Amino acid sequence: MTMRTARAAFKASSLTWEQLTSKQVAAITSSRHHQCRNISFHHHAVQTVKTSPYTTSSVLQQSDNMQLSYEYFPPFSIVDTTLREGEQFSTTDFSTSDRVYIAKSLDKLGVEYIEMVNPIASTQAAEDCKKIMSLGLKAKVVVHTRCHIEDARAAVATGVNGVSMYMATSEALRKHSHGKGVDAVIEAAQEVISLVKDAGLEVRFSCEDTFRSDKRDLLAIYSAVDELGVNRIGLADTVGIAHPFQVYETVKAVRNVLKPETGIEFHTHDDSGCCIANALVALQAGATHINTCVLGIGERNGITPLGGFLARMYTLDKETILRRYNLSMLRNLEQYVARCAKISVPFNNYITGSSAFTHKAGVHSKAVISDPAAYEVINPQDFGVERHIKIAHRLTGWNALRQRVKDLRLTINDDQIKAATKLLKNVMETHSLTVEQIDQILINIARNNTSASSSSMFVQAESAPNSDLKTAFTTAAEKLRAFEEQTAADAVGSVAKDVERSGPTAYIKVTGHLFDKAVLNRLLDLVVDSPCSFQVKNLAVPEDNDSYSWAVLQLWGVTMEEINGVILQMQQLVDANAGIADCTLETVSGPEGHTFPPSSASEKM
Numbered sequence: 001m002t003m004r005t006a007r008a009a010f011k012a013s014s015l016t017w018e019q020l021t022s023k024q025v026a027a028i029t030s031s032r033h034h035q036c037r038n039i040s041f042h043h044h045a046v047q048t049v050k051t052s053p054y055t056t057s058s059v060l061q062q063s064d065n066m067q068l069s070y071e072y073f074p075p076f077s078i079v080d081t082t083l084r085e086g087e088q089f090s091t092t093d094f095s096t097s098d099r100v101y102i103a104k105s106l107d108k109l110g111v112e113y114i115e116m117v118n119p120i121a122s123t124q125a126a127e128d129c130k131k132i133m134s135l136g137l138k139a140k141v142v143v144h145t146r147c148h149i150e151d152a153r154a155a156v157a158t159g160v161n162g163v164s165m166y167m168a169t170s171e172a173l174r175k176h177s178h179g180k181g182v183d184a185v186i187e188a189a190q191e192v193i194s195l196v197k198d199a200g201l202e203v204r205f206s207c208e209d210t211f212r213s214d215k216r217d218l219l220a221i222y223s224a225v226d227e228l229g230v231n232r233i234g235l236a237d238t239v240g241i242a243h244p245f246q247v248y249e250t251v252k253a254v255r256n257v258l259k260p261e262t263g264i265e266f267h268t269h270d271d272s273g274c275c276i277a278n279a280l281v282a283l284q285a286g287a288t289h290i291n292t293c294v295l296g297i298g299e300r301n302g303i304t305p306l307g308g309f310l311a312r313m314y315t316l317d318k319e320t321i322l323r324r325y326n327l328s329m330l331r332n333l334e335q336y337v338a339r340c341a342k343i344s345v346p347f348n349n350y351i352t353g354s355s356a357f358t359h360k361a362g363v364h365s366k367a368v369i370s371d372p373a374a375y376e377v378i379n380p381q382d383f384g385v386e387r388h389i390k391i392a393h394r395l396t397g398w399n400a401l402r403q404r405v406k407d408l409r410l411t412i413n414d415d416q417i418k419a420a421t422k423l424l425k426n427v428m429e430t431h432s433l434t435v436e437q438i439d440q441i442l443i444n445i446a447r448n449n450t451s452a453s454s455s456s457m458f459v460q461a462e463s464a465p466n467s468d469l470k471t472a473f474t475t476a477a478e479k480l481r482a483f484e485e486q487t488a489a490d491a492v493g494s495v496a497k498d499v500e501r502s503g504p505t506a507y508i509k510v511t512g513h514l515f516d517k518a519v520l521n522r523l524l525d526l527v528v529d530s531p532c533s534f535q536v537k538n539l540a541v542p543e544d545n546d547s548y549s550w551a552v553l554q555l556w557g558v559t560m561e562e563i564n565g566v567i568l569q570m571q572q573l574v575d576a577n578a579g580i581a582d583c584t585l586e587t588v589s590g591p592e593g594h595t596f597p598p599s600s601a602s603e604k605m
Helices: 003-012 022-029 096-109 123-133 149-157 171-176 182-198 215-227 244-256 275-285 306-316 318-324 327-340 362-370 398-407 414-427 435-446 454-462 467-502 514-529 560-576 598-604
Strands: 077-080 113-116 140-146 162-168 202-208 232-237 263-268 289-292 505-513 533-540 548-556 583-588
Touching: 077 306, 096 113, 096 123, 096 327, 113 123, 123 140, 123 149, 140 149, 140 202, 149 162, 149 182, 162 182, 162 232, 182 202, 182 215, 202 215, 202 263, 215 232, 215 244, 232 244, 232 275, 244 263, 244 275, 263 275, 275 289, 275 306, 289 306, 306 318, 306 327, 362 398, 398 414, 398 435, 414 435, 414 454, 414 467, 435 467, 454 467, 505 514, 505 560, 514 560, 514 583, 548 560, 560 583
Parallel strands: 077 113, 077 289, 113 140, 140 162, 162 202, 202 232, 232 263, 263 289
Antiparallel strands: 505 548, 505 583, 533 548
């Protein structure tokens, strides 16, 4: 059966895509039926799963009618396209030296393929392909080209290992691109594929905009190019529209019409936030190669991020990923690419973001200090990054402070740490403290540490053999607790006073009839959302409802300019509501609400 006849038969069939069985798809599009290889996501099967961050366990997800499971992923290769797709990111401008550094770093990390731009794009593009090839990398170097004979000749001339060609197949792109029908696409591909194969290079043929293309057309094209002997075909979610279920069904259907040895390369954009999930599901459905970019940079919202994809696969088979890839290369590579792209590594970036392994809540901190796996599915040490337990905030727990005491090699009993924690939480409701300031507090407490603790002495009191000893132990315990609390209060108070004195601050007096609640609430919301800290320092509400009430707010900021900016926003809000509320706002000298002398009032604003 010829490809044209097969396609016609497929078009003429009354079956929908969902109704087609794999045998029917294969029978329509190929004279031979190629069995899909064993994959790891299917119905009515029970398999082993990698779940724990540092151990393996068996997990089954069961329902009345089916059992779904996730096993080890099938063998795959990473085709990193930072030097092609990444070049299309809005602010990227790689130099030749940048490309060399990135290529070497990707090779040291262990990616199997490095994709570069079409050498026909410019003389420099062609020279850079040759430059990268001359480095003697373990990774194969391929170039991304149109399915044009001129592009293929230029690619072969650079001496690269392979050519990854593409041609638009969706109606939307065909209309605005080459304007060819499916049969013409197959005929054009035959000439270009033959040229590349004759040169002894790897060939990948991709249907651009796969997931908006007619599925019958896809199977006909993929079957045809498979017969031409391509090494792999490519599925491209060019506009980021695909979702995991769609990816699974499409990849599996394509897998069924290909020779078992033909690979499937998957490329997906992140416009709708599914790229990592889609990449995983594509592998489980039969894909063999996954496109990635460092930091996920690329056209529009970019594609599957290399770090995120490695993190996903690490959780499924840690040992394999550690054996295949030098994960410690990731952070420096991402920082380098970020500088080249004129961006910052996002705070929530996979693995290397500043918050990736940062723990703040007391319950979380306690658990992680005891066993990191309690709240971490990835061991940061495997990626060469550090874990952080945040202590300088109002949610801090005493376990986090105790760990800090150990880190500083201080001796402070638990009761003193608990007393200090309670006081610190209150202080940090209105003041920002640095880790250095908390360290100073702990050092000051350690200078007055006692070997015994009040808690242990209360326990001794309870077990005393007679009432006189019990009374003596209880009295001593109460005095010791008072000492512990006072020591903590003195240490915290000394630093808190320094913070209040040294930080830029201003007092704002708000006056209004019964506070004109609507405006007052908006003012408070504005301050809460501002970068400044604040505290209500004074409040006067006369018993006479006809009188005006007033309050004084103290603001703290990093700079006086920051505070003045917030005051200006508050004044603008009062002015904007002058027609509905009789409120005034003024900067005063202190919590008592006294105004400044005329000569200095303007200076404070």
